[in-house]
Amino acid sequence: MTWLALATCLAWAVLLLGRGFFWLARDDDRDAALQPDPARWPAVAAVVPARDEAETIGETVRGLLAQDYPGPFRLVVVDDRSTDGTGEAALAAAGGDARLTVVRGQARPPGWTGKLWALEQGLAEALKGAPDRLLFTDADIRHAPDSLRRLVQRAEAGGLVLVSLMARLRCASAAERWLIPAFIFFFQMLYPFRWSNDPSARTAAAAGGCVLLDRAAFERAGGLAPMRGAIIDDCALARRMKGVGPIWTGLTERVESLRPYEGAGAIRRMVARTAYAQLGYNPAALVGMIAALALVFLAPPLLALLATGGPRWLGLLAWVAMAVAFAPTLRRFGLSSLRGFALPGIAATYMAFTLDSALAEWRGRGGMWKGEAGPRADRATGAH
Incomplete structure (x- = not known):
């Protein structure tokens, strides 16, 4: 005993x-406003995979198109064979904004996870404009108006090939209040952000709901195809990107998940x-x-x-x-x-x-x- x-x-x-010291939860973007503006604001293309997300896609699209980002920006939503009108809801939310393109997704090939295949199809459209940076974000994420600008500031100031923010998860229902904080705690215990952000450490973490990538570095890392079967795709992406340059992941209040978890199930x-x-x-x-x-x-x-x-x-x-x-x-x-x-x-x-x-x-x-x-x-x- x-x-x-x-x-x-x-x-x-x-x-x-x-x-x-993962448990201190101190690795976050509270210092984002202190980051300097870049000499040139890079062109950014955001890709959002969405299947049956009609309830939240409108808010996601409106938030992204309302960014106060000074540089060129466009948005690609991949309607991944939705049956609830997700694509139509995205177009309606954009109100005719020409920066939005909705891509109709095709069936998943063997060997790919559903989300990564949707992203791959969105990339084909997004890369037509040769953006400098790519933003992968989910169809249930609400971005504050300065979210993209702060992400780019940090990336440009630090020469980072990946910047990821752990979206603030909803914590309203009884199940969420008891179980969701522990999800964040356990994630940081497995992938200490301080280690992930250290170029000399092997740990690499990212949160798939909000990932900003340097396009050239992403292509040097091989894109999505080498990790097409990864279930934990965000951390797999972080590992590949850390192999070609420094990365940074942190907590945030600027990016919020709209996904409700009413019960433990x-x-x-x-x-x-x-x-x-x-x-x-x-x-x-x-x-x-x-x-x-x-x-x-x-x-x-x-x-x-x-x-x-x-x-x-x-x-x-x-x-x-x-x-x-x-x-x-x-x-x-x-x-x-x-x-x-x-x-x-x-x-x-x-x-x-x-x-x-x-x-x-x-x-x-x-x-x-x-x-x-x-x-x-x-x-x-x-x-x-």
Whole structure:
């Protein structure tokens, strides 16, 4: 029991001190207004993949076309075989603005994920204008009027080939308030932004809802085709781009997700889409991950509540450290720091989501995007 208690404390010491202080949630764009204006504002083309996004695409389009960006800008929306009038909603929101082009998407070829294939089709249109920068953003993202200008300022000032902002996720329903802050916390724990932003570190992270790319560097990295089957496409893109130049990823209040998660089931589906892919589809890695999470998140409260003597106090110490680490993320969402003591239960829920992700993969339903399984299902069915 003592060795278990010491192991949990050691684990939290490593997390607090040895992973780029990710838990402070300090890597954000609050300094964006301090970035200098570039000598020349580069031409930017934004590409938005959209399938059955009629409810949110209008706000996304209006926000992008209302950018106060001083340079040339155009927008390409890929209507990926929608059945709810997404393309028409995008055109209506643009109100005749000639900067918008809607591309009608074609069926996904084997080996491609649905989102990346939609982006690939949008790129074919966007690149006709030979833009200097490309913006990949989602159909459920609302951009503040200065979003693009601040992205470009940072990219140009730092010579960055990729700048990505982690959109502020909606946190209104009970399920969102309990589970969404932990999603941000766990993402940063896996991919510490401080490490990702360090050119000498191997870690590379991006958030797919908002990614600005240097077009020339993107082409040197091979474009989307080499990573066409990636389920965690944002981080795969970050790895490729970091191979050709410096990148930067951070939190923001300027870019906001409109996607509602009214219940835990919707959040489960979001997590389950990529969780097993994160483990390389490896059953041994799944077992190891569950054991590690149990040690880090479940053992501290169990020791604090059930053990006696030294192990009990060590368990309590680790539980307090856990709550302290979660507090900055909770405060970003306007939630009480006391919720940090519930992180063991929240972590257990995410462990269940990960197991569900593995089960979906084993059933040939892994990597679901808009009702369509990922490219590994193509191999299972013999498509090529």
